[in-house]
Amino acid sequence: MKGNTNTLDMSLKSSNSNQEKLEQTHQPLQKEHQKHQGPVHQSKKSLSESHNEDPEKDKTPQNCRERDLEQVARKLEMAHEEIRRLTDELQGKEKVQSKLDSALEKAQLEIEKLKENLIKLKENDSIDLQKAKEHNQRLDEEILALRNQVRSLDSEKKVLGEEVERLKRGTCDSQQNKHLGNHSPGKTVGTEQKVEYPPSGEKLKYQQEEVQQLHQNLHRLQTLCSSAEKELRYERGKNYDLKQHNSILQEESIKIKIELKQAQEKLLDSSKMCCSLTAEWKHCQQKIRELELEVLEQAQSIKSQNNLQEMLAQEKSKVADAEDKILDLQQKLEHAHKVNLTDTCILEKKQLEERIKEAIENEAKIKQQYQEEQQKRKLLDQNMNELQKQVKILQEKESLLEMTSSQQQIKLQQQKAQLKELENEKRISDEHLKSNQELSKKLSVLQQEKEALCEENEHLLKQFDLYMRNYNQKYQYYKVKLHRVKDRLVDEVELRDERIKQLENEVGALRQQMEKEKAFQHQITTQNDILLLEKRKLLEQVTEQETLINSNKWMISSVQSRVLVLDEENKQLQKNSLQLTQEVDLLEHIIKSIQIHRGEETTVCDIRESEVLNKIMYLPNSSFSGMGSVESAGSLQETEEQRLEETVADPKSLKSLSCSQNSEAGYINMASVKETHLIQK
Numbered sequence: 234m235k236g237n238t239n240t241l242d243m244s245l246k247s248s249n250s251n252q253e254k255l256e257q258t259h260q261p262l263q264k265e266h267q268k269h270q271g272p273v274h275q276s277k278k279s280l281s282e283s284h285n286e287d288p289e290k291d292k293t294p295q296n297c298r299e300r301d302l303e304q305v306a307r308k309l310e311m312a313h314e315e316i317r318r319l320t321d322e323l324q325g326k327e328k329v330q331s332k333l334d335s336a337l338e339k340a341q342l343e344i345e346k347l348k349e350n351l352i353k354l355k356e357n358d359s360i361d362l363q364k365a366k367e368h369n370q371r372l373d374e375e376i377l378a379l380r381n382q383v384r385s386l387d388s389e390k391k392v393l394g395e396e397v398e399r400l401k402r403g404t405c406d407s408q409q410n411k412h413l414g415n416h417s418p419g420k421t422v423g424t425e426q427k428v429e430y431p432p433s434g435e436k437l438k439y440q441q442e443e444v445q446q447l448h449q450n451l452h453r454l455q456t457l458c459s460s461a462e463k464e465l466r467y468e469r470g471k472n473y474d475l476k477q478h479n480s481i482l483q484e485e486s487i488k489i490k491i492e493l494k495q496a497q498e499k500l501l502d503s504s505k506m507c508c509s510l511t512a513e514w515k516h517c518q519q520k521i522r523e524l525e526l527e528v529l530e531q532a533q534s535i536k537s538q539n540n541l542q543e544m545l546a547q548e549k550s551k552v553a554d555a556e557d558k559i560l561d562l563q564q565k566l567e568h569a570h571k572v573n574l575t576d577t578c579i580l581e582k583k584q585l586e587e588r589i590k591e592a593i594e595n596e597a598k599i600k601q602q603y604q605e606e607q608q609k610r611k612l613l614d615q616n617m618n619e620l621q622k623q624v625k626i627l628q629e630k631e632s633l634l635e636m637t638s639s640q641q642q643i644k645l646q647q648q649k650a651q652l653k654e655l656e657n658e659k660r661i662s663d664e665h666l667k668s669n670q671e672l673s674k675k676l677s678v679l680q681q682e683k684e685a686l687c688e689e690n691e692h693l694l695k696q697f698d699l700y701m702r703n704y705n706q707k708y709q710y711y712k713v714k715l716h717r718v719k720d721r722l723v724d725e726v727e728l729r730d731e732r733i734k735q736l737e738n739e740v741g742a743l744r745q746q747m748e749k750e751k752a753f754q755h756q757i758t759t760q761n762d763i764l765l766l767e768k769r770k771l772l773e774q775v776t777e778q779e780t781l782i783n784s785n786k787w788m789i790s791s792v793q794s795r796v797l798v799l800d801e802e803n804k805q806l807q808k809n810s811l812q813l814t815q816e817v818d819l820l821e822h823i824i825k826s827i828q829i830h831r832g833e834e835t836t837v838c839d840i841r842e843s844e845v846l847n848k849i850m851y852l853p854n855s856s857f858s859g860m861g862s863v864e865s866a867g868s869l870q871e872t873e874e875q876r877l878e879e880t881v882a883d884p885k886s887l888k889s890l891s892c893s894q895n896s897e898a899g900y901i902n903m904a905s906v907k908e909t910h911l912i913q914k
Contacts, residue, residue, distance in 0.1 A: 308531060316623050319520055323627065330510055351489050354482065362479070375464070389450070400443070515646075521627055526657075528620055535613055542606060549599065556592060559585075 315524060326510060333506055347489060347493055
């Protein structure tokens with residue numbers, strides 16, 4: 234890299250010297266023709282392009298340096314981003330690993346608890362089983378003893394039954410003997426009976442006592458049997474409960490075994506996750522090492538840039554020497570051309586002064602660039618320090634992560650890392666040797682190129698003299714051409730001004746039309762607003778009319794329903810009137826019969842008349858009495874008044890009201906006629 238930079242610096246120096254010479258020759262001509270920027274400028278470009286190819290070639294190394302610097306900066310940014318990304322990934326993986334570790338610890342604690350619970354349950358089960366076995370054995374022994382007792386009691390019961398039968402037989406025999414003794418004659422028999430009677434009575438008492446004892450023993454045996462049966466049932470229930478408890482414990486043990494298997498599977502999964510995390514961690518370590526190598530390469534590139542800057546400083550000193558030489562040459566040229574070309578010498582002096590100023594400005598620019606490069610270098614150094622700090626932090630984190638893993642793995646990884654580092658160092662040393670050899674070859678090539686560039690520089694100076702002669706000839710030709718172009722430009726400007734005036738007039742007419750259209754649109758919008766207000770009012774009126782129509786319809790329907798109700802009432806009243814006429818006929822017939830028999834039975838007639846009147850008072854249709862008819866007439870009048878008020882509100886219901894009034898009037902007339910008839914009777 235150092236050899237390349239040296240060759241580049243030499244090429245830059247030669248190119249800069251060529252550029253300065255060319256610029257010194259071109260600047261006076263450019264200043265004279267700055268006013269004529271039209272076609273003359275185009276001709277200049279066409280001529281300068283042919284002669285500026287060489288200085289552009291000379292500028293390429295500077296561009297290459299700038300590109301290299303940009304690439305280095307980009308690589309540094311990429312390295313920063315990758316380091317940040319890796320740190321984020323490491324932090325995330327550390328969090329995940331911490332979570333997994335906590336989960337593993339929890340799972341291990343749960344497994345230990347489950348194991349302890351299993352052991353306790355097994356111990357409790359074994360103890361319960363032993364107790365149950367002992368209890369079962371004890372119960373079996375008690376059951377056997379109870380069975381033996383029952384058997385012995387059964388045998389005793391049989392013996393007692395046989396004794397009872399024997400005693401019964403004895404009592405029967407003794408009673409028979411008593412009967413026989415009572416029937417035998419003589420005193421001898423009486424004396425024998427007196428002698429033999431007392432022992433038979435004692436035997437009976439003794440036998441009765443024995444029978445009572447046997448009954449008591451039987452009762453006691455029965456109670457013992459019932460208690461033994463109860464105990465057997467209780468023990469069987471206990472055995473059944475113990476069996477159920479054992480089955481439940483077995484199910485719980487199966488569940489615990491299943492949970493243990495699940496926990497073991499979770500442990501396996503967590504161990505797999507740990508393995509995958511360790512693999513990813515190793516991959517991250519490899520990436521960090523690669524980044525470190527890239528950082529080293531970037532440091533080397535920064536060193537090469539520093540060397541380039543030193544070469545630039547040397548070039549600046551050489552440029553200053555070249556400027557001194559140029560000044561000497563200018564003085565010589567002034568002495569040579571004082572006699573013939575005084576005016577040209579003055580112009581050349583001015584041009585040289587301007588070139589010197591430009592050179593000073595270029596130096597200032599180069600100094601600024603150098604300062605900027607120094608600032609960039611400082612920033613790069615700071616970034617390098619930050620990268621080193623971050624690398625240290627990452628290494629610390631890696632060490633912490635490694636401490637979490639087993640110590641044996643740490644030793645193996647350290648040994649592998651040492652081997653890899655040694656291999657990398659060997660590779661780097663081999664690469665350095667190869668690069669040194671290549672740089673030495675490039676140095677020789679660049680020296681040859683330098684010699685060729687010096688020859689080209691001499692050839693360019695000769696070409697420059699020819700170019701100056703041709704340039705003076707072309708200058709006069711382009712002067713004439715410029716005058717023609719100026720005349721043409723003036724004509725075109727006049728035409729353009731006329732066209733602009735026409736367009737302004739057209740724009741004013743269009744604006745007037747737009748204002749008229751806006752006024753017309755405003756009128757239309759006002760008319761639309763008025764029409765909308767009228768439409769809203771009409772809609773409100775329509776809604777009010779619809780509400781009135783609906784209310785009228787409702788009133789008509791209510792009146793019609795009332796008319797129907799009144800018609801039904803009229804029909805019922807007509808039926809009632811028919812019934813009353815029939816009853817009146819019956820009453821008249823009864824009265825006639827009473828009048829016939831009045832002469833014969835006056836006393837009986839009075840009684841019967843009172844009974845008939847009572848019957849008439851208690852008839853089912855007694856509502857048509859005098860007071861009832863008056864009340865009904867009053868209620869009918871009230872209903873008529875209400876209907877008249879409703880018809881005033883709704884004129885359409887007048888017809889129905891007239892019909893209902895007629896029917897009600899007929900009803901009232903019928904009721905009044907019947908009342909008068911009854912009162913007369």
